[in-house]
Amino acid sequence: MKNFILPIEKLVASFSRLPGVGRKTAVRYAYYIINSKEADVRAFAQSMVEAKETVHYCRICGNFTDKDVCDVCKRGDKSVVCVVAEPKDILALEKVSDYVGTFHVLHGLLNPLDNVTPKDIRIKELLERISVDGVHEVIMATNPTVEGEATAIYIGNLLKPLGVKVTRIAQGVSLGTDIEFVDEVTLTRALEDRREI
């Protein structure tokens, strides 16, 4: 395969490292950059370095922040903690306007096959918060996958002896889906967890 000149090849290689970006998409992005104004390209590069330099984890919950403690921890109800796997999950849950509690980011899920054990994710930090902040409910909002379920059950078992109420977000059919195409496990859950209307 013929290659581009070195500076373009380097840029294509950089873009190729982004998740889900193959060579053709990377080339498209690279051409866009080369055809952009120099000031815009510098601003783009600057935004990248700046985000990397200023963004770190919140000391309390592990969410992304550019301060010591993130805004959610500052304003949220510390007695209710919603546990998620990654910071991006927080944004989705924050949109649910009636949730006023705080969050806790595990930065991963238990996964023995990938050697992710309880000490590799932020479980110790969660246990510390339980006693310090007087948490009375922990909502496990990890993905409904094998790893997410296992992590929810593991943490649930750790917390229950401490007298904390541990709940799991409900599983069922999501809004707008076709029951015809919903998988059996989800339908079984949806039937089990049915509620009176």
Added chain:
Amino acid sequence: MKNFILPIEKLVASFSRLPGVGRKTAVRYAYYIINSKEADVRAFAQSMVEAKETVHYCRICGNFTDKDVCDVCKRGDKSVVCVVAEPKDILALEKVSDYVGTFHVLHGLLNPLDNVTPKDIRIKELLERISVDGVHEVIMATNPTVEGEATAIYIGNLLKPLGVKVTRIAQGVSLGTDIEFVDEVTLTRALEDRREI
């Protein structure tokens, strides 16, 4: 819609400007950057600025190069010129190993609706090359779209009085496709079957 903290929001905005990238994809890219090593992020930003700084148009053909004259112009047969709309088309055509001529990038196609007239694309430069380099054949390899066809015919009519053989790549390339993405076999056929216009 809830927003991220400012540095992340800025980075998401930067990525959103890339072609075909919506907010969700931009967020995914931004998270990737924040989770990357600082050295890698700096290298990425550097590759962007460097490509923008060093890459410019070849003085002769208008292809992207980091030198004064691009490699294709240096080694190619100057008497045969293949005319394309954009630099990215050159890489696709270069893969056709039996083409030994040079290229000429128009940087656009005639498009009256978008106010792209003959003086907006590199037609004058092409005419200069005809006399200076003793060009005996010009192959029009613009996209087989309305604009590409119109540009090919326009340039053909300009060049024929000068005694230059003007050919058009055969309609082996299917109507409406992008030369950038056509497979090599089709491109080879299209070059072989070029016809006089």
